[in-house]
Amino acid sequence: MDDEELTEQETALYDRQIRVWGVDAQRRLSKSHVLVSGIKGTIVEFCKNIVLAGVGSLTVHDDRMVTEELLSANFLIPPVENVYSGKSIADLCCDSLKDFNPMVRVSVQKGDLLSFDVDFFGKFDVVVVSSCSLSTKISVNEKCRRLSKQVAFYTVDCRGSCGEIFVDLQNYTYSKGKADETVECLLEYLSFEEAISIPWRSLPRGLSKLYLVLRVIEQFEEIQGRTPGEISTADFLNVQKLRKELCQIHSLNESEIPDSLLQRLLAGGARESSPVCAIIGGILGQEVIKAISGKGEPLKNFFLFDAMDGKGIIQDISQVQAPETEFGMGSVERVENIV
Amino acid sequence: MHFSFSVMASEQQLSAIKGSKVLMVGAGGIGCELLKTLALSGFPDIHIIDMDTIEVSNLNRQFLFRQSHVGQSKAKVARDAVLKFRPDINITPYHANVKDPDFNTARRHVNRLCLAAGVPLVESGTTGFLGQVTVHVKGRTECYECQPKPAPKTYPVCTITSTPSKFVHCVVWAKDLLFAKLFGDRNQENDLNVHSKDGSSSSKQAEDVFERQKEENIEQYGKRIYDHVFGYNIELALSNEETWRNRNKPRPIYVKDVFSSELASQNGNLDKSSNGDPPSLSAMASLGLKNPQDLWTLKENSKVFLEALKLFFSKREKEIGNLSFDKDDQLAVEFVTAAANIRASSFGIPLHSLFEAKGIAGNIVHAVATTNAVIAGLIVIEAIKVLQHDIKNYRMTYCLEHPSRKMLLMPVEPFEPNKSCYVCSETPLDLEINTHCSKLRDVVDKIVKAKLGMNFPLIMHGSALLYEVGDDLEEDEVANYAANLEKVLSELPSPVTGGTILTVEDLQQELKCSINIKHREEFDEEKEPDGMILSGWTQPRAAEKNGKTAVDSEVSTSSASEAVPLETEDDDDLQIIPTITGKKRKLSDISNETKNKRKAEELDSKNDVVMLDDENSDMSKKKREQ
Numbered sequence: 001m002d003d004e005e006l007t008e009q010e011t012a013l014y015d016r017q018i019r020v021w022g023v024d025a026q027r028r029l030s031k032s033h034v035l036v037s038g039i040k041g042t043i044v045e046f047c048k049n050i051v052l053a054g055v056g057s058l059t060v061h062d063d064r065m066v067t068e069e070l071l072s073a074n075f076l077i078p079p080v081e082n083v084y085s086g087k088s089i090a091d092l093c094c095d096s097l098k099d100f101n102p103m104v105r106v107s108v109q110k111g112d113l114l115s116f117d118v119d120f121f122g123k124f125d126v127v128v129v130s131s132c133s134l135s136t137k138i139s140v141n142e143k144c145r146r147l148s149k150q151v152a153f154y155t156v157d158c159r160g161s162c163g164e165i166f167v168d169l170q171n172y173t174y175s176k177g178k179a180d181e182t183v184e185c186l187l188e189y190l191s192f193e194e195a196i197s198i199p200w201r202s203l204p205r206g207l208s209k210l211y212l213v214l215r216v217i218e219q220f221e222e223i224q225g226r227t228p229g230e231i232s233t234a235d236f237l238n239v240q241k242l243r244k245e246l247c248q249i250h251s252l253n254e255s256e257i258p259d260s261l262l263q264r265l266l267a268g269g270a271r272e273s274s275p276v277c278a279i280i281g282g283i284l285g286q287e288v289i290k291a292i293s294g295k296g297e298p299l300k301n302f303f304l305f306d307a308m309d310g311k312g313i314i315q316d317i318s319q320v321q322a323p324e325t326e327f328g329m330g331s332v333e334r335v336e337n338i339v
Numbered sequence: 340m341h342f343s344f345s346v347m348a349s350e351q352q353l354s355a356i357k358g359s360k361v362l363m364v365g366a367g368g369i370g371c372e373l374l375k376t377l378a379l380s381g382f383p384d385i386h387i388i389d390m391d392t393i394e395v396s397n398l399n400r401q402f403l404f405r406q407s408h409v410g411q412s413k414a415k416v417a418r419d420a421v422l423k424f425r426p427d428i429n430i431t432p433y434h435a436n437v438k439d440p441d442f443n444t445a446r447r448h449v450n451r452l453c454l455a456a457g458v459p460l461v462e463s464g465t466t467g468f469l470g471q472v473t474v475h476v477k478g479r480t481e482c483y484e485c486q487p488k489p490a491p492k493t494y495p496v497c498t499i500t501s502t503p504s505k506f507v508h509c510v511v512w513a514k515d516l517l518f519a520k521l522f523g524d525r526n527q528e529n530d531l532n533v534h535s536k537d538g539s540s541s542s543k544q545a546e547d548v549f550e551r552q553k554e555e556n557i558e559q560y561g562k563r564i565y566d567h568v569f570g571y572n573i574e575l576a577l578s579n580e581e582t583w584r585n586r587n588k589p590r591p592i593y594v595k596d597v598f599s600s601e602l603a604s605q606n607g608n609l610d611k612s613s614n615g616d617p618p619s620l621s622a623m624a625s626l627g628l629k630n631p632q633d634l635w636t637l638k639e640n641s642k643v644f645l646e647a648l649k650l651f652f653s654k655r656e657k658e659i660g661n662l663s664f665d666k667d668d669q670l671a672v673e674f675v676t677a678a679a680n681i682r683a684s685s686f687g688i689p690l691h692s693l694f695e696a697k698g699i700a701g702n703i704v705h706a707v708a709t710t711n712a713v714i715a716g717l718i719v720i721e722a723i724k725v726l727q728h729d730i731k732n733y734r735m736t737y738c739l740e741h742p743s744r745k746m747l748l749m750p751v752e753p754f755e756p757n758k759s760c761y762v763c764s765e766t767p768l769d770l771e772i773n774t775h776c777s778k779l780r781d782v783v784d785k786i787v788k789a790k791l792g793m794n795f796p797l798i799m800h801g802s803a804l805l806y807e808v809g810d811d812l813e814e815d816e817v818a819n820y821a822a823n824l825e826k827v828l829s830e831l832p833s834p835v836t837g838g839t840i841l842t843v844e845d846l847q848q849e850l851k852c853s854i855n856i857k858h859r860e861e862f863d864e865e866k867e868p869d870g871m872i873l874s875g876w877t878q879p880r881a882a883e884k885n886g887k888t889a890v891d892s893e894v895s896t897s898s899a900s901e902a903v904p905l906e907t908e909d910d911d912d913l914q915i916i917p918t919i920t921g922k923k924r925k926l927s928d929i930s931n932e933t934k935n936k937r938k939a940e941e942l943d944s945k946n947d948v949v950m951l952d953d954e955n956s957d958m959s960k961k962k963r964e965q
Contacts, residue, residue, distance in 0.1 A: 005630060011694075015396045016706040019698055020467045023632055041379075045712060052399055052708045075375050075424045100402055160349075267349075274379035275723075278372065278716030283747065285709040286468065297741065305748065307720050310734045312748025 006030070010103065014054055025293030029054050030103070032292045035124045037061040037113050037140075038131035039089050041073025041272040042158045045281025046128065046288075048076075051097050053289055057105040058097065059124070061113065062090040073272045118143045121151055126288050128154045131229070134222040138193045141168060145191055152291045155192060156284050159229065160268020161307035163280035164214055166192055167287060167299055174294050188318075189301055195317045200250035208315050210304045212257045213265055216243050229270025236266055264308075276307055283312065355726035356381045363387040364449055366413040366432075368706050369463060371401045372715035374417055378425040380719055388433040389414040394667075400708035447762075447792045448848060450475065450483035454763055455849030459725045463714050467705040470714040470738035474721050474753055477763065479730055485757035500530050501576055502586060506683055506691050510699045513678035514664045517568060518671065520549055522651060522662035531568070551652070561648040562594045565641070569593070569681050589685045597641045620654065622646035622673045623693070631693040635677070637684045644677035666701025675700050713738050717748070761791075761875060767840070767853035772828070772871040774836050774858045779806060780824040785869045791852070793845035800841055803833035809846075828856075 006026060011018070018026050032055050036043050039062040051058055064070065066084040071077055076096035077084055084092055090108045097106045113129070114136055121127055121143050129140055137155050144151040145168075153168040168189045175182045190198075196215060200207075220235070220242050221228055231239075239262060247254045283303055290296045302315040361382055363370060366389040377385055391413050393404045403420035404413070414432035421430060446462075453460040453475065460475040462483060475482050498504070499512050516531040548567050551560045573591040577583065622643045628635065635643065647670055651659065655670070664671055676696035683690050697703065717736050724732050734750035743749060759766040770786065779798075783806060787796045798806040806820050828835040835841065837858030844851040854873075862870045 005632075008629075011631060012395050014399050016704070017399055017708075018694075019703060020705040020707050048402055049709050049712060052402055054399070073379055075379060075421075078423050079426070099405065101398075102406075274376050275716035275719040278376050278712045278719075279748070282709040282711075282713035282716065285712070286707075289709070299742075299747070303747070310717075310720070310736055310748065310750035311746055314742050314745050314747060 010054070013101075013103070017053065021289070021293055021295055025289075025295050026054065028293050029056070029289065031056050032125045033057045033059070033123060034126040034128070034288065035059045035061065035109070035121070036128045036130070038129055039074075039093055040070060040131050040158075041274060041277035042156055042163065042281045042284070043128070043130050044074050044076055044093065045277050046156070046284050047093065047097055048100060049281060049285030050288060051100045051104045051106065053285070054101060055104055055292070057107070059107050059109050060090045060094050060097070061109040061111075062093075063088050063110055065089070066092060069270070073274045073277050114139060116140075116143075118146050122147045122149060124151055125292060126152045126154070128156060128284070128288070130156050133228060134218050138191075141192045144168075145170065152288070153192075154284065154288070156280060157228070158272045158276050158280050159214075159217075159265050160271060161273055161276060162210055162214075162265060162268070163276050163305045164210070165280060165284050165287070165299075165303040166195070167291075167301045167303075168192060169291055169298060169300075172291070172298065174290070174297060176297060185297070187298070187300055190318050195301060198317060198319055200247075200252045200256075202319075203317065208304045208313055209256065209258060209261055210306055211302060211315055211317070212252075213261050214304075216246055216257060216262070217265060219246065227270075231266060232269050233263060233266045236263065239266065273307065276305065279305055279307075279312070351727060352723055353381065356723060357383060359726050360384045361386065361722070365389055366401075366403075366417040367391065367397065368400050368708075368711040369465060369714055369718075370413070371403045371417055372708075372711045373718055374403070374421050374430070376715045376719045377722075378421045378428055378430075380723075382428065384429045384431075386431045386433065387414045387417060388435055389417075390435045400706055400711060402708065447484055448794070451762060451845070451848035451850045453477075454482055461718050461721050461725065463718050465706065465710045465714050465738070467707065468710055468738070468740035470710045471736065472714055472717040472721060473735045474725060474733045476725065476730070476733070478756065480733065480753040481756050482760060482763040484762040485754070485760040496530055501582065503682065503686050503688065506679065506688055506696075507699055509679040509682040509686070509688060510675065510696055512682060513675045514700050517678050518662075518664050518675055521564070521648070522659050522671075524660060525549070557649045557652045558645070560652070561645045564648065565644060565681075566593050568678075569685060573685055587687050589687070592637070592681060592685050594641070594645075597638050620650065621669050622650055622677075623669075625650075631697070634690055634692050635680065637681065637690075640677040640680040640684070640690070643673055644681060647674035647677060664700065666697055666703060672697045672700065710738060713748070759875065761852045762850060765852070766875060767855050768873060768875040769855045769857060770841075770871060770873050771857045771859045773860055773862070774828040774856065776827060777871060778825055778827055779831060779835075781869075781871070782828070783824065785871065786854075786873055787843055790873055791843065791845075791850075793843065793848065793850065795845055795847050797844045797846065798841060799844070800831075800833045800835060800839060805831060805833065805835075805841075 006014070006023060010026070010030070014026055034050060034055050034057070036047060036058070037060075039047075039060060047058060047060065066077060066087065066089050068079075070089055071079055071084075074089075074093075076093045077089075088108070088110070090110075094106050094108045098104075113132060121140070127140065127144055129137055141153050141155075144153045150170050150172070155164075155166045157164055168191055169187065170189055172187045172189065174185055174187070176185050196218075200212065216239060217231065220226075220239050221231060223242070240259075243257050243262070244254060246252075247257065280303075283305075287299055287303075290298045299314045300316050300318075302317055303312065304315060305312045359382060361377060361384065363373060363377075363385060366374065366387050370387070370389065374385065374387060389412070392410050393401070393408045393413055393416060395406070395409055397413075398404055398406065401413070403417045408416045412432070412434035414434050418430040418432040422428075450460060450462075452458075454477050457477055459477075460483065461472065462475060463472040464470060474480055494508060494511060498508055499516070503509050503512065516529055519527060520529050520531045549564065555563075570591045570593040573589050577588060577591070623629070623631075626639070626642055626646055628639065628643070650670055651674070662671070664675065666672060672693065676691075676693045679696055679700075680690045682688075691699075717738070721733065721736075733753050735753050737749045737751070739747055739749060756763050758764050761768050770782075772782070783796065783798070787793050787798070795808045796806065797804070797808070805823055807816070808820075812820075823831060835856055837856060839856040841854045841856060842851065843854060859872075862872075
């Protein structure tokens with residue numbers, strides 16, 4: 001079964017990407033099963049990317065009915081009411097995604113994400129959750145971790161001009177091409193709960209402020225029982241209060257979480273920016289492809305992007321400080337002009 | 340409290356977007372992503388140009404296209420697909436039908452038109468996981484042609500003809516020499532035969548070898564060619580012992596060695612299978628070889644070689660003499676793969692699969708959807724800044740495969756215009772030339788067109804017009820310019836000698852530059868084959884390491900109407916490295932076609948950006964009327 005060759009049709013369709021990641025990776029992709037939950041702009045971008053890449057199957061989960069807000073960054077659904085009325089967003093996206101690549105099985109899963117048991121998640125190789133509460137993220141992550149099989153877990157969310165990806169690959173081995181030989185490398189990941197519980201003061205210097213701001217907002221939504229993103233500048237004073245408390249717990253100076261950034265994220269609310277969705281959905285797609293194929297160094301364990309400064313940063317949030325990532329081939333000549 | 344700031348900012352953004360007009364050049368890999376992201380971001384008026392039609396190998400990333408669209412115009416299909424989810428915006432497609440053979444020239448052309456029109460250009464490119472977005476705004480940032488570009492890698496002629504050490508050398512030999520010799524224009528100069536030091540191989544005799552004799556059947560002919568290029572020529576090269584003192588000696592390969600006794604029966608099989616089937620255009624198919632990823636043995640390569648040659652001569656005889664290598668021509672790819680592998684066997688170089696050989700021979704760009712999506716997002720972010728004239732926040736952004744300073748997306752400040760750029764500043768160029776030997780035609784062809792990339796040049800010496808191109812010239816002018824072309828520079832009506840300053844202008848591009856002429860008697864034929872040297876000029880942009888491809892999008896704002904052209908090309912199209920496919924060139928300027936797959940660093944271009952032909956000619960007319 002593992003030696004199964006790609007068909008002529010697959011070779012022709014995937015020609016350009018096989019030249020990037022090789023036949024073995026393509027074969028592994030075509031046998032992988034991916035679950036996504038919470039379909040907004042970023043997830044739509046992600047789904048497009050992995051369906052095009054040729055995963056074996058994609059299961060989409062989101063029982064919400066279509067609203068205008070959900071359509072704002074979604075290119076899978078025509079904004080025609082008689083097309084979308086009465087159907088869930090997952091149903092509509094599924095129909096459209098099937099069309100992108102006939103070789104990928106796309107299906108819909110209904111039900112409450114929290115009600116799915118461990119075995120359910122065992123059917124997948126990759127689980128991506130978005131637009132859900134902190135406790136749901138933690139719960140799904142834990143269920144994935146309880147399986148004997150390694151299931152890659154991701155969370156992703158965009159707010160206005162910012163976006164964040166979290167990655168948990170548990171104990172992950174990948175091969176890295178060095179000169180002419182390939183070396184096996186091992187990475188150890190924390191769960192989402194473990195990662196966000198690390199005291200802020202013990203995090204590396206130069207930590208992205210965006211990381212902290214997102215933790216404050218996430219906590220606020222959780223405490224208040226708000227739908228993710230359902231938060232606005234009207235909540236600013238209360239969010240500031242929470243920031244103060246959290247900073248005390250973590251022994252961190254409040255100035256590490258600047259008002260301006262906090263305001264900007266609150267003002268954005270749940271609204272997504274299409275360019276940011278494209279960027280975050282693209283990076284996430286790439287990471288999932290890496291994880292499935294076992295080729296290339298996956299990011300560990302947060303990725304943060306802010307369109308205001310244009311930086312897309314990898315942040316390693318783990319107790320044991322990993323050694324600095326070496327400067328790879330990607331290093332750029334004109335670095336002196338870094339903003 | 341001042342938290343209204345961000346809300347205000349986004350309202351301003353929105354109104355800038357609402358009043359914009361954008362031109363995209365290219366509806367390929369980045370183009371599809373960009374069109375989608377622009378539409379979702381609320382851009383109301385988008386114009387898109389692409390001359391390409393859809394191919395199967397586009398479908399893995401150009402997500403607006405489906406199998407059923409293969410063969411149709413990219414620009415038009417992309418428009419229809421986006422209108423399905425954003426029916427209320429205007430998208431105007433242009434399927435331009437003039438194919439510019441040189442992608443580089445097209446890109447430079449767009450740069451010049453944008454400079455001339457004062458329209459900002461957002462340009463981008465991707466290859467594999469690498470990508471880049473750059474903003475070019477006249478007078479504020481560097482233009483596309485400001486930076487000296489690394490010259491494309493070239494191979495010494497003798498490496499290709501006599502001492503290959505890498506598989507790519509064998510591919511170049513098979514494609515540019517052997518394939519061209521057998522199926523292309525026979526009169527074209529070709530270094531196929533081994534240069535032996537003693538000069539014993541009379542080229543006259545060698546030429547005849549490639550002619551098929553009367554009464555010679557195809558099998559015999561194929562075997563004779565095989566023995567000549569893989570056997571006899573190698574023996575001849577071996578006789579030059581100096582060459583092999585520090586190298587491994589190649590092994591001559593003859594048909595009889597490869598097939599030994601079974602040849603007869605093999606041939607029988609071949610004939611049978613190819614006769615039974617409808618005319619097969621694939622040697623692989625008639626030999627029962629299925630997987631393009633497989634490595635063929637020397638024997639299999641030899642069979643493919645002979646079978647492909649036979650198919651060319653039996654099924655495609657009419658094309659012989661006019662063929663040039665095309666990566667989409669299955670039979671041509673099979674022939675080149677087999678020939679390259681046989682040569683590689685001879686020289687002890689590892690063999691490669693057809694899939695790999697095709698990538699090398701066809702300069703095929705590595706492309707994935709995710710990088711294009713990321714780059715398209717970055718383009719739109721820059722485009723919005725440009726619309727808001729938010730100059731201090733313009734950034735050039737790299738998308739990296741491996742993080743650098745923890746960054747996968749790395750913004751840098753844009754570069755200032757290069758003060759000595761002949762395109763966006765008015766710095767004169769220097770031309771060393773023998774003014775007593777070189778004709779005006781040489782200057783027009785080798786300098787003005789080839790190096791400066793002008794399409795409709797006008798050349799002046801002081802106020803004397805020496806040369807001009809255009810539709811609206813009088814007959815006597817045309818005759819006069821034609822006569823000037825054939826004149827030696829120093830004998831022109833207004834003589835051009837050392838110290839002369841020529842003015843060269845392209846009205847369409849609104850580009851004007853001065854050339855200081857310096858007389859020089861002698862040029863080295865090998866090193867300076869043009870017989871003239873232009874300085875102050877930069878190489879057309881070639882892809883650089885770590886994926887600094889120039890690519891494609893352009894935003895433009897004009898003060899009055901807020902036109903914002905974004906132009907894009909696709910990964911394939913994005914690249915900027917000159918490609919050598921198709922056109923026959925001298926080996927000496929063959930650009931590197933190496934693909935370092937692992938690093939995916941090399942970029943090349945295959946496609947051509949389509950220009951607005953109509954608009955261009957309008958522009959030149961207007962200028963003339965003034």
